[in-house]
Amino acid sequence: MELVQLLTPEGERFEHPDHPLETTPEELRGLYRDMLLTRRFDAEAVTLQRQGELGLWASLLGQEAAQIGSGRATCPDDYVFPCYREHGVAWTRGVDPLNLLGMYRGVNHGGWDPDANNFHLYTIVIGPPLLHAVGYAMGMAREGADSAVLAYFGDGASSQGDVAEAFTFATVNAAPVVFFCQNNQWAISTPTSHQTRAPIHRRSAGWGFPGIHVDGNDVLACLAVTRSALERARRGEGPTLIEAHTYRMGPHATSDEPRRYRDDSERQTWEAKDPLLRLRAHLEKHGHTDAAYFEDLAQEAEQLALRVREGVRAMPDPDPAAMFRHVYVDEHAQVSEEQREYEAFQATFVQEGPQ
Amino acid sequence: MRESRQVFEKMTMVGALNGALRDALDEDPKVVVQGEDIGRLGGVFRVTDGLQHRFGKDRVVDSPLAESGIVGTAIGLALRGFRPVVEIQFDGFVFPAFNQIVTQLAKMHARSLGKVRLPVVVRIPYGGGIGAIEHHSESPEAYFMHTAGLRVASPATADDAYWMLRQAIASDDPVIFLEPKRRYWDKCEVNLTTEPAPLHKARVVRPGRDLTLAAYGPSVKLCLAAAEAGAAEGRSLEVLDLRSLSPLDTDTVEWSVRRTRRMVVVHEAPVFVGAGAEIAARVQERCFYHLEAPVLRVGGFHAPYPPSRLEEEYLPGLDRVMHAVDQAFAS
Numbered sequence: 001m002e003l004v005q006l007l008t009p010e011g012e013r014f015e016h017p018d019h020p021l022e023t024t025p026e027e028l029r030g031l032y033r034d035m036l037l038t039r040r041f042d043a044e045a046v047t048l049q050r051q052g053e054l055g056l057w058a059s060l061l062g063q064e065a066a067q068i069g070s071g072r073a074t075c076p077d078d079y080v081f082p083c084y085r086e087h088g089v090a091w092t093r094g095v096d097p098l099n100l101l102g103m104y105r106g107v108n109h110g111g112w113d114p115d116a117n118n119f120h121l122y123t124i125v126i127g128p129p130l131l132h133a134v135g136y137a138m139g140m141a142r143e144g145a146d147s148a149v150l151a152y153f154g155d156g157a158s159s160q161g162d163v164a165e166a167f168t169f170a171t172v173n174a175a176p177v178v179f180f181c182q183n184n185q186w187a188i189s190t191p192t193s194h195q196t197r198a199p200i201h202r203r204s205a206g207w208g209f210p211g212i213h214v215d216g217n218d219v220l221a222c223l224a225v226t227r228s229a230l231e232r233a234r235r236g237e238g239p240t241l242i243e244a245h246t247y248r249m250g251p252h253a254t255s256d257e258p259r260r261y262r263d264d265s266e267r268q269t270w271e272a273k274d275p276l277l278r279l280r281a282h283l284e285k286h287g288h289t290d291a292a293y294f295e296d297l298a299q300e301a302e303q304l305a306l307r308v309r310e311g312v313r314a315m316p317d318p319d320p321a322a323m324f325r326h327v328y329v330d331e332h333a334q335v336s337e338e339q340r341e342y343e344a345f346q347a348t349f350v351q352e353g354p355q
Numbered sequence: 356m357r358e359s360r361q362v363f364e365k366m367t368m369v370g371a372l373n374g375a376l377r378d379a380l381d382e383d384p385k386v387v388v389q390g391e392d393i394g395r396l397g398g399v400f401r402v403t404d405g406l407q408h409r410f411g412k413d414r415v416v417d418s419p420l421a422e423s424g425i426v427g428t429a430i431g432l433a434l435r436g437f438r439p440v441v442e443i444q445f446d447g448f449v450f451p452a453f454n455q456i457v458t459q460l461a462k463m464h465a466r467s468l469g470k471v472r473l474p475v476v477v478r479i480p481y482g483g484g485i486g487a488i489e490h491h492s493e494s495p496e497a498y499f500m501h502t503a504g505l506r507v508a509s510p511a512t513a514d515d516a517y518w519m520l521r522q523a524i525a526s527d528d529p530v531i532f533l534e535p536k537r538r539y540w541d542k543c544e545v546n547l548t549t550e551p552a553p554l555h556k557a558r559v560v561r562p563g564r565d566l567t568l569a570a571y572g573p574s575v576k577l578c579l580a581a582a583e584a585g586a587a588e589g590r591s592l593e594v595l596d597l598r599s600l601s602p603l604d605t606d607t608v609e610w611s612v613r614r615t616r617r618m619v620v621v622h623e624a625p626v627f628v629g630a631g632a633e634i635a636a637r638v639q640e641r642c643f644y645h646l647e648a649p650v651l652r653v654g655g656f657h658a659p660y661p662p663s664r665l666e667e668e669y670l671p672g673l674d675r676v677m678h679a680v681d682q683a684f685a686s
Contacts (some may be wrong), residue, residue: 135431
């Protein structure tokens with residue numbers, strides 16, 4: 001299957017017969033802004049990790065187009081199930097970037113309200129959220145809702161059994177769900193060739209629903225294919241699998257060292273396909289932007305980075321009693337007992353400070 | 356005000372469970388039931404018999420043969436505001452869903468700092484004694500007890516089966532609901548008007564003075580038979596139906612043991628790191644100076660559940676329970 005591409009790495013715009021997309025200059029500038037701010041936020045998070053403010057960070061560098069394009073295809077009533085690297089998608093859903101940093105700082109395991117932006121919690125165990133997405137979509141369909149679910153996974157997760165089960169439940173229930181695979185070529189140190197011998201997007205054929213192969217570094221193509229797949233889901237025509245061909249420019253996470261398992265030359269070839277550069281080239285070529293636009297945007301990015309930096313540093317450590325809170329909705333005798341014992345033990349320590 | 360007229364009906368545990376699901380589906384449109392073969396067939400044990408016909412294929416759903424998918428989609432449905440009750444066909448088939456139960460179902464409420472609630476009930480027919488093939492006779496309760504975020508309960512009678520399932524469905528926490536399949540066809544009077552006890556309360560089902568037999572699910576009936584045999588020998592054995600395994604009603608256990616001063620815990624699950632180990636540990640922490648004898652455990656062995664021709668050797672039977680009682684009195 002051909003790779004759907006609407007914008008070449010040089011910024012040339014093409015039409016695709018199956019995936020038409022009309023965009024205004026304002027929308028194009030908006031997509032560029034989304035990608036640039038996400039990249040700046042991500043870079044700030046890497047820095048914060050290096051400075052010891054975060055325990056870990058999973059950078060999305062290189063995957064901005066896949067995430068912004070697909071995320072911007074959603075409607076407010078749609079629901080998104082991410083893994084843990086979908087910072088760009090979170091941005092498109094209006095999630096405060098600071099929400100994403102709590103778990104990486106170690107002050108919570110997520111903790112935001114998924115229903116506030118219809119953006120589910122980050123889920124570290126890959127595979128399970130696809131089934132949550134399908135169940136959620138089954139619920140939407142049962143209610144007759146005019147909305148759909150967008151579920152993210154990666155090339156590594158494609159090997160998980162839950163992904164296969166999610167395809168099964170989605171197709172037999174004609175659930176309004178779109179499976180969006182960011183194939184960033186690497187699952188920590190394991191290349192996609194060790195996950196599968198057939199392209200991931202072809203897999204849906206075995207389940208009886210369409211698969212699309214899209215240039216994951218082309219924000220317009222990602223927007224177009226995701227939008228049409230979501231519309232198809234909302235019409236009750238069932239699931240679609242999208243495989244976005246992209247590249248994880250950085251390590252798996254800040255604890256990883258990619259040079260141990262891959263050659264820098266590979267990264268260099270992908271640098272030429274950078275998602276931001278091609279949209280910028282297109283914007284400039286068509287006169288949709290001027291120097292002031294980029295200057296203002298750079299300033300906005302720095303303000304965002306500053307807000308994130310200050311916000312992270314101000315994040316308090318959780319109250320130890322938080323361990324016992326929200327284990328259950330209703331009282332649980334053993335949790336209450338252990339909390340009482342813990343607090344009694346703590347009370348045996350003498351308070352330091354002035355007498 | 357007390358119920359002026361109580362309605363009793365004699366029914367099997369299967370009938371009581373069916374009634375509980377029917378009434379829950381009737382009362383709350385958000386309740387949905389899903390599992391393998393539960394629709395047209397009515398479940399391999401007929402617990403869901405007639406429910407799809409009555410409530411439709413959207414609410415009583417025949418699932419693909421994939422347990423992780425059954426639990427995983429139930430989590431998604433719960434996120435959307437439904438109250439799913441899923442059936443795992445047999446105890447030994449829950450393990451493909453173990454990841455969903457342990458990493459997702461149990462933890463999402465805490466992960467969301469209380470913003471997400473997952474009122475999912477996972478019904479599992481469990482335990483042996485029915486002459487079944489491998490993977491159809493296991494008692495996996497300890498795995499779930501060990502996981503914070505789950506509630507674990509098991510009824511011993513039809514009456515408790517009806518009410519405890521209703522209470523489990525009403526719970527805003529996920530509940531692992533273990534149904535003793537060897538007791539599925541036992542009949543008893545079910546009080547259809549009054550809840551007998553809260554879900555997580557242990558109950559004395561036969562009072563005694565000399566020793567407490569603590570059990571749950573399939574082993575309660577065995578302990579009642581043991582108490583009868585003990586009475587013939589002049590021993591007054593108290594039988595405690597724990598009913599709930601997480602949380603454990605240790606107050607009732609403690610109250611009983613302080614009076615009887617001896618305790619034997621009986622379950623079909625392997626004794627090693629089983630529920631009995633937890634109960635014994637708590638009893639010695641709380642009642643050490645009241646005990647006349649060590650707390651003893653009778654249960655399965657640390658071996659795979661044997662072929663059915665051997666299961667009577669593996670399962671705690673009357674002789675093994677009475678032997679443990681004798682040991683407790685010999686101390």
